[in-house]
Amino acid sequence: MRIGGRLAGAIEVLEDVETRRRPIANALKDWGTAHRFAGSGDRAAIGNIVYDALRLKLSHAWMMDSDAPSALAHAVFFRQWGFTPETLAAKLEGDKFAPAPLAQETLQAFANRDLADAPDYIRGDLPEWILPAFQENFGEGWLSEAEALNRRPPLDLRVNTLKATPEKVKKALSRAGAEFAKIAPDGLRITPGEGADRLPNVTAELAFQKGWFEVQDEGSQIVAALACAESGQQVLDYCAGGGGKTLALSAFMENAGQIHAYDADRTRLAPIIERLRRAGTRNVQVHDAASGLEGMEGRFDRVLIDAPCTGTGTWRRRPDIKWRLSEKNLEERTAQQAEVLDSACGYVKPGGLISYVTCSLLPSENQNQIERFLEHNNQFEIVSLQEVWSGQFPSAGTSPHFSAAGFATLTPAKTGTDGFFSALLRRKS
Incomplete structure (x- = not known):
C-alpha cells in the first residue's frame, strides 16, 4: 500500500473507534480481517497513525479546528511525522486510494493556530476534568508530565x-x-x-x-521489586491478573518460598498458567476464589496489592481509554481499591509488609487511598520507599517522584516508564 491507502485505512479505524467506542486493538484487528490484501507493514503503519492520533486527540483537533477522523489522521503527518501540508499533498497526488483532501478552512486553521494559545487541558491532551488532579500531583511540572504520556512507549x-x-x-x-x-x-x-x-x-x-x-514495562518491574520479597518468604499477590508481577516475584525469590497468586476475575487470571509453565516457576500456587486463601490470615511476609485502577499511567500504550474515562469510572475504581485494601490487609503477619500499587497518576487512587486506609487501620505504618530505593536500585541513574510521606510515583517524564504509584506499609508487631 502507498501512503494514501494507509492514511485512508487509519481514518476508517478512527471512525470505528469513535462511533462504536471500541478498543483500538479490536478495531485494528477487524480492519485487517476485512482488508487481507494489506501486508504486516501496512497494518503496522495504520496502527501507528491511529495510536498517534488518539494520543494527541485534543491538541490535534484544536490545531485543525476539527475533531473529524480525517483531520486527526492528517494532523499526525503534520505534527508528528515530519510532513507539511504541501509535502503530504505531493505524496498523495495521483493515489486513487488516498482519502479526500482536507477542507481549505481546516488547512487554514492549522496554518494560523499556535498551541500555546490553547486552554491548559488541550495543551496537555487531558480530559478537562482530569487537569486539576495532574496539577495537584505534579505542581508546575504537570504539563511536562502530561506531554510525556502522549509519546510513543518503548x-x-x-x-x-x-x-x-x-x-x-x-x-x-x-x-x-x-x-x-x-x-x-x-x-x-x-x-x-x-x-x-x-x-x-x-x-x-x-x-x-x-x-x-x-x-513487561520497566515500571511494572520496578514496583514489583519495591515489594521487597525475599527468597524463602510467604508472599500473596492479591490481584495477580495475568501474572506479570507474580513471575517477577518468583524470579526475585529464586523459586524459593511460596507465592499465592489470587484474582477474583478468572478471565484476567487465565494466562498465568501458561506463563508460569514457560518461565519454569515452582513456587506459585494459583487461586481464582477467595476460599482458596481460607486459613491463611496473618501468615504472609509480603502482600502485593496491584489494585484495580483507571490506568491513567498507561495512556501511552492505551490512549483510547483516556477518552472513555469518566468521573463515575473513577468513583467505581476508588471504591474497589478501598475494598481490596480492607480485604487483603488481614493476610499480613505482624512485621510483614503490604505493597500497594496502581498504574494510575491520580491522587484519589493513590496517596488519598492510603491515607483513608490508615485512618481506619492504625496497626499499619508507612515505610519510606525513598529509603528502600537505594537498596533495591543502587545503580539507577534516576529516581521516581518521592512524596514527603515516602510514597513513590514513576512516570514517563521522570523515570521513562509507564506511570505507577507505590506505597509500602508495615504491620506493627
Whole structure:
C-alpha cells in the first residue's frame, strides 16, 4: 500500500473507534480481517497513525479546528511525522486510494493556530476534568508530565533470571536492538520507532518460547521489586491478573518460598498458567476464589496489592481509554481499591509488609487511598520507599517522584516508564 491507502485505512479505524467506542486493538484487528490484501507493514503503519492520533486527540483537533477522523489522521503527518501540508499533498497526488483532501478552512486553521494559545487541558491532551488532579500531583511540572504520556512507549522486557541472564537475552535479541534498561537490573528496552516504523514481534523469538524473558514495562518491574520479597518468604499477590508481577516475584525469590497468586476475575487470571509453565516457576500456587486463601490470615511476609485502577499511567500504550474515562469510572475504581485494601490487609503477619500499587497518576487512587486506609487501620505504618530505593536500585541513574510521606510515583517524564504509584506499609508487631 502507498501512503494514501494507509492514511485512508487509519481514518476508517478512527471512525470505528469513535462511533462504536471500541478498543483500538479490536478495531485494528477487524480492519485487517476485512482488508487481507494489506501486508504486516501496512497494518503496522495504520496502527501507528491511529495510536498517534488518539494520543494527541485534543491538541490535534484544536490545531485543525476539527475533531473529524480525517483531520486527526492528517494532523499526525503534520505534527508528528515530519510532513507539511504541501509535502503530504505531493505524496498523495495521483493515489486513487488516498482519502479526500482536507477542507481549505481546516488547512487554514492549522496554518494560523499556535498551541500555546490553547486552554491548559488541550495543551496537555487531558480530559478537562482530569487537569486539576495532574496539577495537584505534579505542581508546575504537570504539563511536562502530561506531554510525556502522549509519546510513543518503548517495548520493555524482563529477563527471567531463573533461565537466563540479561547479557544472554540481549545477545539473543540483538537484531531487535534490545539494550539494558536504565533502572530495572533485569530489564531490556527496545526504543520505539518513528513514523511508520514498527516494533519487532519479540514473542515470535525462540528465546521467548524458551521462557528467557517476558514482555513487561520497566515500571511494572520496578514496583514489583519495591515489594521487597525475599527468597524463602510467604508472599500473596492479591490481584495477580495475568501474572506479570507474580513471575517477577518468583524470579526475585529464586523459586524459593511460596507465592499465592489470587484474582477474583478468572478471565484476567487465565494466562498465568501458561506463563508460569514457560518461565519454569515452582513456587506459585494459583487461586481464582477467595476460599482458596481460607486459613491463611496473618501468615504472609509480603502482600502485593496491584489494585484495580483507571490506568491513567498507561495512556501511552492505551490512549483510547483516556477518552472513555469518566468521573463515575473513577468513583467505581476508588471504591474497589478501598475494598481490596480492607480485604487483603488481614493476610499480613505482624512485621510483614503490604505493597500497594496502581498504574494510575491520580491522587484519589493513590496517596488519598492510603491515607483513608490508615485512618481506619492504625496497626499499619508507612515505610519510606525513598529509603528502600537505594537498596533495591543502587545503580539507577534516576529516581521516581518521592512524596514527603515516602510514597513513590514513576512516570514517563521522570523515570521513562509507564506511570505507577507505590506505597509500602508495615504491620506493627
